[in-house]
Amino acid sequence: MKEDFSLDVIFEQFTQYLEKNKLRKTPERFAVIKKVFQTEGFFEIEQLYNALKTDYRVSLATVYNTIEHMIQANLVIKHQFPGNSSKYEKHFNKQNHYYLICTKCGSIKEFSDLKIKNLIKMKSFTTFEPGYHSLNLFGLCSKCNPKSKKKINSINAETKKTTK
Amino acid sequence: MKEDFSLDVIFEQFTQYLEKNKLRKTPERFAVIKKVFQTEGFFEIEQLYNALKTDYRVSLATVYNTIEHMIQANLVIKHQFPGNSSKYEKHFNKQNHYYLICTKCGSIKEFSDLKIKNLIKMKSFTTFEPGYHSLNLFGLCSKCNPKSKKKINSINAETKKTTK
DNA sequence: TTTGTTGCAAAACGTTTGCAGCCTC
DNA sequence: GAGGCTGCAAACGTTTTGCAACAAA
Numbered sequence: 001m002k003e004d005f006s007l008d009v010i011f012e013q014f015t016q017y018l019e020k021n022k023l024r025k026t027p028e029r030f031a032v033i034k035k036v037f038q039t040e041g042f043f044e045i046e047q048l049y050n051a052l053k054t055d056y057r058v059s060l061a062t063v064y065n066t067i068e069h070m071i072q073a074n075l076v077i078k079h080q081f082p083g084n085s086s087k088y089e090k091h092f093n094k095q096n097h098y099y100l101i102c103t104k105c106g107s108i109k110e111f112s113d114l115k116i117k118n119l120i121k122m123k124s125f126t127t128f129e130p131g132y133h134s135l136n137l138f139g140l141c142s143k144c145n146p147k148s149k150k151k152i153n154s155i156n157a158e159t160k161k162t163t164k
Numbered sequence: 165m166k167e168d169f170s171l172d173v174i175f176e177q178f179t180q181y182l183e184k185n186k187l188r189k190t191p192e193r194f195a196v197i198k199k200v201f202q203t204e205g206f207f208e209i210e211q212l213y214n215a216l217k218t219d220y221r222v223s224l225a226t227v228y229n230t231i232e233h234m235i236q237a238n239l240v241i242k243h244q245f246p247g248n249s250s251k252y253e254k255h256f257n258k259q260n261h262y263y264l265i266c267t268k269c270g271s272i273k274e275f276s277d278l279k280i281k282n283l284i285k286m287k288s289f290t291t292f293e294p295g296y297h298s299l300n301l302f303g304l305c306s307k308c309n310p311k312s313k314k315k316i317n318s319i320n321a322e323t324k325k326t327t328k
Numbered sequence: 329t330t331t332g333t334t335g336c337a338a339a340a341c342g343t344t345t346g347c348a349g350c351c352t353c
Numbered sequence: 354g355a356g357g358c359t360g361c362a363a364a365c366g367t368t369t370t371g372c373a374a375c376a377a378a
Binding site: 172188190208209210224225228248249250 | 341342343344345348351353
């Protein structure tokens with residue numbers, strides 16, 4: 001799930017959000033954003049906080065606060081998968097999110113599918129304005145599936161191939 | 165999202181699960197199940213616990229414990245929508261779950277779409293065995309959408325119509 | 329100067345755990 | 354009878370909150 005972005009553009013987008021909402025441009029906020037966009041894949045708050053602490057003085061409360069703003073500004077997505085703590089993910093512009101979640105071991109694997117994506121995007125509603133969507137397929141991963149000694153009759157095995 | 169079920173069948177399915185796993189058939193467990201299947205829509209543990217307490221002596225721990233077994237037995241689904249506490253839903257046999265979630269007010273509305281459902285069900289994976297899926301569309305509900313004084317150009321407004 | 333934002337620590341909250349006694353099997 | 358299950362209360366881990374000091378506007 002590669003994305004093109006430069007920190008400048010991100011900062012710009014966030015600055016606009018801050019100004020629009022009459023919020024202050026504090027160094028802490030930009031430090032958090034920078035770290036988030038340097039992080040690959042999911043991250044948890046505690047993780048991010050620890051990473052930040054090493055070269056910057058921030059409090060947990062500020063990290064939570066800033067992430068919340070980033071969500072509002074459409075720069076971060078919050079996932080609440082099975083497990084104790086929420087997972088977050090950077091989210092440059094609108095994107096969609098497809099996951100295979102193992103109901104036994106909890107492992108999460110991303111996949112993508114253009115046909116599904118387009119079909120969902122086509123759909124419109126009378127009173128709801130869709131932004132992004134996320135699709136979770138719950139099931140058993142290869143490790144947890146008893147009858148999986150390599151499944152052969154896959155019609156279209158396109159995990160991690162269809163992207164972009 | 166109406167479902168046909170009788171408590172007997174549910175009890176039967178759960179009993180099978182218990183026996184298969186060498187677990188005991190305690191009255192508490194059946195009291196929890198009964199209450200769950202008498203509940204419409206989502207519920208939270210605290211809610212369920214309070215409802216049960218009025219006419220039965222159960223502990224919170226037992227409620228959590230039993231719900232966990234019901235999930236394993238495929239009788240309950242756990243949702244972790246934005247918000248503090250998990251939401252649960254009875255789940256008789258395999259079903260899928262489609263929601264419109266307002267990113268502003270957090271309201272959740274169910275919808276369904278046969279085309280999407282079928283397309284997703286068609287998909288197969290080399291190393292993953294899908295069970296059920298859930299699709300979350302995040303966006304703005306009518307109340308929170310500034311430019312929604314009744315949207316007219318909806319191509320196919322089929323919320324709550326496609327459900328079988 | 330004003331007032332939003334910060335760090336800190338305490339509190340809150342949902343959920344999990346330990347344990348003695350109970351009850352299914 | 355043995356061992357899984359219960360209720361209870363304490364513990365846990367994440368997230369939120371209150372507040373005085375600080376700093377962006």
